[in-house]
Amino acid sequence: MKQTWAVVVVLSWGSAAIAGTCLPPAPPWMPTDADDVRAYADLLKRDAEAYFADVENYFRCLDQQRREVFEQAREVSEGYARAIDLLRGHR
Template sequence: MALLKQTLAVMVVLSCGSAAIAGSCLSPAPPWMPTDADDLRAYADLLRRDAETYFTDVEQYFRCLDRQRRDVFEEARAVTGDYARLLELLDDVRY
């Protein structure tokens, strides 16, 4: 039972830490949007293009985060299994 609790604790810690590991997915910078109506009209085409590019980049960013989360979760699962085997081995050695 103690082994199960330790294993679950490791899974929780590793899944929380995955946010820090996800640093290679860079979130896109939001486009500049003027507040002046004349500027909005003057730069409408450019602003539309920038906004569309931003939304495309945001989708790519979310896909990147999903991939990294999936990869880190699988890695954490493997490490948890390795750690559980280590704890079992240590328990066997002590008794």
């Protein structure tokens, strides 16, 4: 029983290590009135370009997190298989 608890503790501890750190960017305000578009054209352009750059960074972050979690899942799977083998050997 102690071995089973040790395996559960070790396997569940790792889940706390991964937290979502990728935050999606807030979309910029886009006016629908033609006068507002003309009045704020430079600001709208800067905001849109910054937003698209932030979206690109967000997707890169998600891709990196996916790779990290995939690797962690592989390691946990291998560790779990070893733990199961150990438990089967002690029955």
